Amino acid sequence: MAQYYVLAQDGNRYGPADIPTLQQWINENRILPTTMLEDASTGQQLPASALSDLRFPTTMPQPPMSSQPTMGASPQMPGTGPIYGRGSQVTYQPSGITPFNNTSGMRADVPPEIEALKWNWGAFGCGCIWLLFHGLVLAGIGLVFVQGILGAVLGAVLGNVGVWIGALVGIGISIWLGLNGHKLAWRYNQYASIDDYFRREQIWTILGIIGFAFSLVEVIFSILFRLNMRG
Numbered sequence: 001m002a003q004y005y006v007l008a009q010d011g012n013r014y015g016p017a018d019i020p021t022l023q024q025w026i027n028e029n030r031i032l033p034t035t036m037l038e039d040a041s042t043g044q045q046l047p048a049s050a051l052s053d054l055r056f057p058t059t060m061p062q063p064p065m066s067s068q069p070t071m072g073a074s075p076q077m078p079g080t081g082p083i084y085g086r087g088s089q090v091t092y093q094p095s096g097i098t099p100f101n102n103t104s105g106m107r108a109d110v111p112p113e114i115e116a117l118k119w120n121w122g123a124f125g126c127g128c129i130w131l132l133f134h135g136l137v138l139a140g141i142g143l144v145f146v147q148g149i150l151g152a153v154l155g156a157v158l159g160n161v162g163v164w165i166g167a168l169v170g171i172g173i174s175i176w177l178g179l180n181g182h183k184l185a186w187r188y189n190q191y192a193s194i195d196d197y198f199r200r201e202q203i204w205t206i207l208g209i210i211g212f213a214f215s216l217v218e219v220i221f222s223i224l225f226r227l228n229m230r231g
Contacts, residue, residue, distance in 0.1 A: 007036040007045065016040040019053045026056055043113060104197070105135065105190035110183050113194055120181025122204025124174050125211035130181070130204060135188040146170060 131140035
């Protein structure tokens with residue numbers, strides 16, 4: 001059965017809830033036709049009135065004046081008043097609806113919005129620096145060893161073959177980080193919300209692309225230098 005989050009005007013989302021539960025909240029005047037919902041499985045957002053399975057009364061009752069929050073009232077205060085979604089004037093938190101559970105930094109499950117992301121440029125291009133700033137200190141130190149010391153040791157033992165082996169190992173690790181970076185970031189670093197995650201990782205995306213460009217230039221110059229030395 002499909003489930004939906006209720007999107008509140010304050011940016012929080014509540015649920016998920018199935019159709020019978022949403023209908024109950026409509027009957028209790030907690031959800032209006034303009035209240036925005038989000039499909040828990042697809043992330044699609046739509047007004048509550050767009051769901052054909054929901055039935056709204058012809059005349060929506062108005063909340064009593066005494067139940068309306070005053071300036072400075074906490075939006076987290078539980079109450080039995082209606083939820084007003086985006087496009088309305090006030091927001092209530094109904095009893096029985098659970099706010100979005102922020103599991104960042106808890107080594108827990110990753111939200112579907114982040115699970116759907118396939119590539120993390122920050123993790124790929126910044127490597128050990130990205131790891132250090134995302135709570136993976138030991139992994140960052142280990143990557144420094146693999147990409148630096150290991151390559152030098154193999155180069156001293158095996159010559160150019162060892163250097164290439166070390167480089168390929170480092171590239172393989174970087175690709176793995178790029179593919180799994182979003183999951184690692186959410187599980188090992190803390191964020192105020194999913195929006196906060198996207199804002200911060202967008203900065204790392206820019207830094208990662210710049211880091212990758214510099215690494216590519218470095219590799220090209222290294223190859224040209226070796227070819228010139230042979231000539």
